[in-house]
Amino acid sequence: MDPLLITGILAAGIRLGMAIGLSAIGESASERSGIFNIGIEGIMLSAAFVAAWGSVRTGSPWLGIAFAMVIGLMLASFHALMVLVLGVNQFISGIGMVIFGFGFSSFAARLTIGARPISIPGLPPVDLGPLTNIPVVGPIFFGQSPLAYIALGLALATGWLINRTALGLEIRACGESAEVARTLAIPVRARRTACILFGGLTAGLGGAYLSVVQVHAFVEGMVAGRGFLAVACVMLGRRRPLIAFLASLGFGLAEATQIRLQTLYPGLPYQFLVILPYLAAIVALVIGHRNVERAA
Amino acid sequence: MIMVRVIRLGLVFGFAALVPSLFVLLAGQSPWRVLTTLVLYAFGPQGWSELLVHAIPLTLIGLGVAFALRAGLFNIGGDGQLIAGTVVSVFFAPYFAGWGIAGLIAFLVCGLIGGAAIAAFVGYLRERFNASEIIVTIMLNYVAVQMVSYLIRGPMADPMPFWPRSYAIPPDCVLPVLVPGTRLHAGLIVALVVVVLFAIVQRQTAFGFQSSVFGANPGAAAYAGFRVKALTIGVMGISGGLAGLAGAVEVGGIYQRIVESMGEGFGLAGIAVALIARLEPVAIPFAACLFGIFFAGAGALQRELALPFPLVWIVEATVIFAVAALHWALPGRKAEA
Numbered sequence A: 001m002d003p004l005l006i007t008g009i010l011a012a013g014i015r016l017g018m019a020i021g022l023s024a025i026g027e028s029a030s031e032r033s034g035i036f037n038i039g040i041e042g043i044m045l046s047a048a049f050v051a052a053w054g055s056v057r058t059g060s061p062w063l064g065i066a067f068a069m070v071i072g073l074m075l076a077s078f079h080a081l082m083v084l085v086l087g088v089n090q091f092i093s094g095i096g097m098v099i100f101g102f103g104f105s106s107f108a109a110r111l112t113i114g115a116r117p118i119s120i121p122g123l124p125p126v127d128l129g130p131l132t133n134i135p136v137v138g139p140i141f142f143g144q145s146p147l148a149y150i151a152l153g154l155a156l157a158t159g160w161l162i163n164r165t166a167l168g169l170e171i172r173a174c175g176e177s178a179e180v181a182r183t184l185a186i187p188v189r190a191r192r193t194a195c196i197l198f199g200g201l202t203a204g205l206g207g208a209y210l211s212v213v214q215v216h217a218f219v220e221g222m223v224a225g226r227g228f229l230a231v232a233c234v235m236l237g238r239r240r241p242l243i244a245f246l247a248s249l250g251f252g253l254a255e256a257t258q259i260r261l262q263t264l265y266p267g268l269p270y271q272f273l274v275i276l277p278y279l280a281a282i283v284a285l286v287i288g289h290r291n292v293e294r295a296a
Numbered sequence B: 001m002i003m004v005r006v007i008r009l010g011l012v013f014g015f016a017a018l019v020p021s022l023f024v025l026l027a028g029q030s031p032w033r034v035l036t037t038l039v040l041y042a043f044g045p046q047g048w049s050e051l052l053v054h055a056i057p058l059t060l061i062g063l064g065v066a067f068a069l070r071a072g073l074f075n076i077g078g079d080g081q082l083i084a085g086t087v088v089s090v091f092f093a094p095y096f097a098g099w100g101i102a103g104l105i106a107f108l109v110c111g112l113i114g115g116a117a118i119a120a121f122v123g124y125l126r127e128r129f130n131a132s133e134i135i136v137t138i139m140l141n142y143v144a145v146q147m148v149s150y151l152i153r154g155p156m157a158d159p160m161p162f163w164p165r166s167y168a169i170p171p172d173c174v175l176p177v178l179v180p181g182t183r184l185h186a187g188l189i190v191a192l193v194v195v196v197l198f199a200i201v202q203r204q205t206a207f208g209f210q211s212s213v214f215g216a217n218p219g220a221a222a223y224a225g226f227r228v229k230a231l232t233i234g235v236m237g238i239s240g241g242l243a244g245l246a247g248a249v250e251v252g253g254i255y256q257r258i259v260e261s262m263g264e265g266f267g268l269a270g271i272a273v274a275l276i277a278r279l280e281p282v283a284i285p286f287a288a289c290l291f292g293i294f295f296a297g298a299g300a301l302q303r304e305l306a307l308p309f310p311l312v313w314i315v316e317a318t319v320i321f322a323v324a325a326l327h328w329a330l331p332g333r334k335a336e337a
Helices: A004-031 A040-058 A062-085 A090-111 A129-133 A137-141 A144-165 A166-178 A176-183 A188-215 A226-236 A243-264 A270-274 A276-288 B002-026 B031-042 B047-070 B078-096 B101-129 B135-153 B187-204 B207-216 B217-223 B228-255 B266-276 B282-305 B311-329
Strands: none
Touching: A004 A040, A004 A137, A004 A144, A004 A166, A004 A188, A004 A226, A004 A243, A040 A062, A040 A090, A040 A188, A040 A226, A040 B187, A040 B217, A062 A090, A062 A188, A090 A226, A090 A270, A090 B002, A090 B266, A090 B311, A129 A176, A129 B266, A137 B217, A137 B311, A144 A166, A144 A188, A144 A243, A144 B207, A166 A176, A166 A188, A166 B135, A166 B228, A176 A188, A226 A243, A226 A276, A243 A276, A243 B187, A270 B135, A270 B228, A270 B311, A276 B101, A276 B135, A276 B217, B002 B031, B002 B311, B031 B047, B047 B078, B047 B282, B078 B101, B078 B228, B101 B135, B187 B207, B187 B228, B187 B282, B207 B228, B217 B228, B228 B266, B266 B282, B266 B311
């Protein structure tokens, strides 16, 4: 194959996988502490809208991203309240969050910035000068959005925190056995709350990435399963943030490949290509999830 | 203790009333007017039959979700299974031309099989490969949407397509209208028969008992020698089969063909219905009617108060949270899900 084509697909794959990856980082921390948030999809949708709205209103994509982080934190703290304080089943609270995200983002979008996609001030890729011009490596690794580098940093930092620090050990203890953790005087609820909130924060970033960086618009339902893919990535990565993040980039690659195939084979019904990332998720779960404890 | 319960109940109901009201207020409308518009619509000349029309698929899907949830299985794939039901039933419908009532029954059974097949497959993947049924059912929703989009533009397209839709089903497969001048069709009878059937299956049969035990305590079910794998696949199949049946009923009763994005969002609404009914088969039609009001009345809200349709989903989510929090407010009652 043409090396330029492969470079293009790889660069696009990283770009398209980043929204999933950002969300997967926080979700893996949350699941490590023992709490699932299946509602990531809803948080991402809400955040995608809020980021778009904030950017249009203030003219600054960074402020839009900040708004998205706030809504992510708010929704995650609601999930924490439901699950940790009221004792609600975490999957039911999560499904409620998904439906709320659909409702809130579409309702608010139709009343404010309009249901039709309008262009919003986006975030340009960082300019790393001569690095971008290195063949192959340049466009793949040095032509990404600033959020992509933040995401990589977050993935590494979260992995380090969970695996190498005392705090991370406490978090893992909460996830392995809350009762044992309690007898060791670990504040289980506080640790779990922190992890859920962190999950909301990165899901907010992931949603913002989608509208402000990737598409430069808000479209109803634009998350299109990426939140659920993030949860799948965490399962595949066995709740290790960096692996989950890399798995997300794999789904981004699947997405980039199917988009490229659409242009290469215009005769093929595009619907068969659009489903590739979703099928990849099912296949990956079937192959990769065999010996892990059941998710649900 | 009583005081604590009263305060907690107050908080839950306050939350349920407050959240949708807040969004209505933000949209510049009065929540009171929303309520009166909905009630007036629901008991108006058109409304009562329209709310029942929407309650039919919601009842079927809600029953399926509840049945799976009782067994501890989360079937979030109602939307995809509904689509599978429409595709299989409409695919075979031309062969049933001239069969009369048998054709109608065969048509509905095809819908059931379509939904059951993909859901049972998910159950199999869960048992054999430990793949999360939550994620797999959701992924299949997206796959189903794309596949039906292809089919109604390609192999199953209307011979004279004005817009993307499938060919029409033969008259034998059409569910007759029950009340002339409305859209209320015989799907209502189908739904009620299924409700009665499920109330019996749940309470009177070994299968219903075993699936409930499995949901409450999988370890105990395995220890008791239940065939857990077959149980999972069977429960998922039945759950998806009901969503598929809902798809066939929608085609037979209303559209008489597959139309793009028909029944969209019913899968998620079915979860809300099941949870409000606290997974009790007999309560499900009533919960479905409640959401029928919202679904049917959303058009009136859009027309008269310019409130966008997604308000329905906000209400749905709020109700799910509120019902889930009820066992916190009333700790004496057993938490069902």
